[in-house]
Amino acid sequence: MIMGKILRVNLTTRQITQQPYPEVLARQFMGGAAAAIKLLYDEVDPRVDALGPDNKLIASMGFLAGTSAPATSRVAFVGKSPLSGTVGYSNSGGFFPNELRATGVQAIIVEGKAEAPVYLWIGDDRAEIRDAKDYWGLSTIDTQYYLQQALHDGNIRIACIGPAGEHLVKYAAIINERRAAGRKGLGAVMGAKNLKAIAVRGSKDLPPLADPAAFKAAVQALHAAMKDSPALYHRFRNFGTAGNVELTVGQGDMPAKNFQEPAGEEYLAIGGQAGTGYRVRHFTCDQCPVMAAQVRTVSSGPYAGYTSEGPEFESLYSLGSDMCIADMGACIAMDRLCDELGLDTVSFGATVAMAMELYERGILKPADVDGLDLKFGNHAAAVAVLRKVAYREGVGDLLAEGSRLAAERIGGDAPKYAMHVKGLEFPGYDPRGLKAMGLNYMTTFTGADHSRGHSEQEVFGIPVPQAVDRFAIEGKAALTIFNQDVGASVKDSSMLCTFVVRLALLPKNLGPKLITDFWRAAQGYDVTPEEVVRVGERMTNVARAWNLRAGFTRKDDTLPERLMTEALQTGASKGHVISPADRDRMLDEYYSLHGWDARGVPTPERLKGLGLETLAANLARL
Numbered sequence: 001m002i003m004g005k006i007l008r009v010n011l012t013t014r015q016i017t018q019q020p021y022p023e024v025l026a027r028q029f030m031g032g033a034a035a036a037i038k039l040l041y042d043e044v045d046p047r048v049d050a051l052g053p054d055n056k057l058i059a060s061m062g063f064l065a066g067t068s069a070p071a072t073s074r075v076a077f078v079g080k081s082p083l084s085g086t087v088g089y090s091n092s093g094g095f096f097p098n099e100l101r102a103t104g105v106q107a108i109i110v111e112g113k114a115e116a117p118v119y120l121w122i123g124d125d126r127a128e129i130r131d132a133k134d135y136w137g138l139s140t141i142d143t144q145y146y147l148q149q150a151l152h153d154g155n156i157r158i159a160c161i162g163p164a165g166e167h168l169v170k171y172a173a174i175i176n177e178r179r180a181a182g183r184k185g186l187g188a189v190m191g192a193k194n195l196k197a198i199a200v201r202g203s204k205d206l207p208p209l210a211d212p213a214a215f216k217a218a219v220q221a222l223h224a225a226m227k228d229s230p231a232l233y234h235r236f237r238n239f240g241t242a243g244n245v246e247l248t249v250g251q252g253d254m255p256a257k258n259f260q261e262p263a264g265e266e267y268l269a270i271g272g273q274a275g276t277g278y279r280v281r282h283f284t285c286d287q288c289p290v291m292a293a294q295v296r297t298v299s300s301g302p303y304a305g306y307t308s309e310g311p312e313f314e315s316l317y318s319l320g321s322d323m324c325i326a327d328m329g330a331c332i333a334m335d336r337l338c339d340e341l342g343l344d345t346v347s348f349g350a351t352v353a354m355a356m357e358l359y360e361r362g363i364l365k366p367a368d369v370d371g372l373d374l375k376f377g378n379h380a381a382a383v384a385v386l387r388k389v390a391y392r393e394g395v396g397d398l399l400a401e402g403s404r405l406a407a408e409r410i411g412g413d414a415p416k417y418a419m420h421v422k423g424l425e426f427p428g429y430d431p432r433g434l435k436a437m438g439l440n441y442m443t444t445f446t447g448a449d450h451s452r453g454h455s456e457q458e459v460f461g462i463p464v465p466q467a468v469d470r471f472a473i474e475g476k477a478a479l480t481i482f483n484q485d486v487g488a489s490v491k492d493s494s495m496l497c498t499f500v501v502r503l504a505l506l507p508k509n510l511g512p513k514l515i516t517d518f519w520r521a522a523q524g525y526d527v528t529p530e531e532v533v534r535v536g537e538r539m540t541n542v543a544r545a546w547n548l549r550a551g552f553t554r555k556d557d558t559l560p561e562r563l564m565t566e567a568l569q570t571g572a573s574k575g576h577v578i579s580p581a582d583r584d585r586m587l588d589e590y591y592s593l594h595g596w597d598a599r600g601v602p603t604p605e606r607l608k609g610l611g612l613e614t615l616a617a618n619l620a621r622l
C-alpha cells in the first residue's frame with residue numbers, strides 16, 4: 001500500500017501523533033474526500049458547534065497525489081460546515097497537495113483549539129505547532145510570502161486563512177497559493193481553532209508502486225485521453241471555465257438579479273472571449289500540462305492594477321450576473337479581494353445579491369446597509385461590502401452569516417429571497433432549465449453544490465450514460481445518481497481534477513476503468529470498475545447518514561420557492577420551473593433507486609450491502 005501516514009494534531013494539548021493509514025480507508029474508500037468523510041463520521045458528533053473545539057478539520061489526499069499521474073495534486077478539506085451544518089467538503093489544487101504528500105503525510109486531522117494564533121509546520125518526518133501571532137491579521141497573500149521569508153525557503157507551500165477566517169465569516173475560504181478551497185466555510189473552522197496556516201516542505205519518495213509498469217501504462221492512457229479531448233487543450237486552456245458564460249447565456253440558465261431572470265447578452269462582457277483581452281499569462285497546478293488558469297489584469301478604469309488568477313465561471317456569475325454587474329474589471333477586483341481576504345466568491349456574491357434585492361424591495365433600509373446605495377449593478381457598493389464582510393464591520397457582520405442565516409435575522413419575507421439549499425448558496429446554473437442539476441442541488445450532501453453531481457449531460461450535451469432532454473423530469477433520478485456516485489469515486493476519492501474528468505474521460509466513459517487501472521497498479525488491489533463506483537456509493541451513503549444524524553430530513557431536500565413557482569420569463573429556458581410535484585416525483589424515484597426509504601433514510605439492507613453495518617445500527621437508533 002502506497003498510502004502515507006495520518007498526522008493527528010491536537011491544538012488544545014499541543015500534542016502531535018502519527019498513525020498508519022488504516023487499510024479499511026484505503027480499500028473501502030480509496031482516500032481523498034471519501035476517506036475524510038468516513039473519518040468525520042467516525043470522529044465528529046454531528047450535533048457539535050461547527051465553530052467549537054469539538055469540530056475537526058480533516059485534510060486528505062487521494063492515492064494518486066505525488067505520483068506521475070497528471071492533474072492529481074489536489075487536497076480535500078472536510079469538517080462540519082458552519083454555513084450549512086451539513087458535511088462540509090471543499091477541495092483545492094495547486095502545489096500544496098503534492099508538497100504535503102512529499103512529507104510522507106496522506107491526511108491530517110486537526111482537533112481542539114489553540115490558546116493563541118498558531119501555524120502548523122510539517123517537514124520530512126516531523127511536525128510542529130508554532131506561534132503565528134505575527135501573521136494574524138495578514139492577507140492570505142502576505143501570510144504565504146512572509147512565512148516563506150521567515151522559513152528561508154520560497155518553495156514551502158502554505159494553506160492559510162485571511163481576515164475572513166479569523167473573523168469567523170461563515171463562508172471563509174482556505175487559500176493555498178491563489179487556489180481556494182472556497183465553499184462551505186472551512187476557513188472559519190480554521191479561524192475558530194486559531195490555526196492561521198499549514199506550511200509544508202517535503203522531499204520523501206513515495207513507497208514503491210505495486211506494479212510500476214502497469215501504472216506507467218495508466219499514466220500514458222490518461223495523457224492520451226486528455227490529448228484526444230476536443231475541448232481540454234483548446235477551449236478550456238484558452239478560456240478556462242469562463243467559457244461557460246457564453247454557453248449558459250445561450251441556454252438561458254446563467255442566473256441574474258438573484259435568480260429573478262436569466263443573464264442576457266450584456267453579460268458576454270464578462271465571458272471567456274472578453275476575458276482574453278485581460279489575460280497576461282497562463283498558470284497551472286503541479287504536474288498538470290493543461291495550464292488552464294487564466295491570469296487576468298485590469299489595465300484601466302477604477303480597478304486598474306488588480307490581477308487575479310481567474311475569475312472562474314462560478315465567480316463571474318456570483319460577482320457578476322447575480323449582482324447585475326457586467327464589468328470585467330470589477331469582477332477581477334472582487335475575485336482578487338476575495339482571495340486576499342479569504343472569502344468564498346460564490347456565497348459572498350449570492351448573499352450580496354439577496355441583500356440588493358431586499359434593499360430594492362425596501363426590506364433593508366439605507367441605515368441597515370451603512371448608507372450604501374446597495375442597488376443591483378452598483379459594483380462600487382459591492383466592493384465596499386466585501387471589505388465589511390471580511391472584517392464583520394457594520395452590515396458586513398450580518399452578511400457574513402450567509403444568505404439563509406442573514407435572512408432569518410432580518411425576518412419578515414426576507415427568507416424567501418435567499419437562494420440556497422441547506423444554507424449553501426447556489427452556483428451559476430439555474431435548475432429551472434436543468435432538471436437533473438436541480439435534483440442534484442436538492443440531494444447532494446453539502447447543499448446547492450455544482451462540484452458534486454454536476455449534470456454534464458444537460459449543460460454540455462455529453463451523451464454519457466445517455467443523451468438527455470434538459471427540461472424533462474423522466475430519468476433524472478438515475479442520471480443524478482450516476483453523476484454523484486461516479487463523480488464521488490473518480491474525482492473526489494482519487495482526487496483527479498474535475499475538468500480532466502469532465503472534458504477527457506466522461507465523453508468516452510473512461511473514468512471508472514482508468515481509476516481501476518491506477519488503483520490496481522498503485523495499491524495492488526484486485527478491483528473492478530464496479531468496485532470503484534461502489535466507493536462513490538459509500539461516500540454518498542456515509543455523508544447522508546451523518547447529515548441525518550445532524551437533523552436533516554426529506555424536508556431539507558428542496559429548492560427555494562422562487563425556483564418552484566416563478567417560471568423564467570425570457571431566454572432559452574423560458575416558461576420552466578421545477579414544481580413541488582416535480583420535486584416530489586424526482587425525490588421518490590431518487591430515494592428508491594438509491595435503496596433508501598421514502599424519508600430518504602438508507603435502508604439497513606443497502607448499508608450492509610456496502611459493508612457499512614455500523615451506519616445501519618446508528619441510524620436505527622435515531
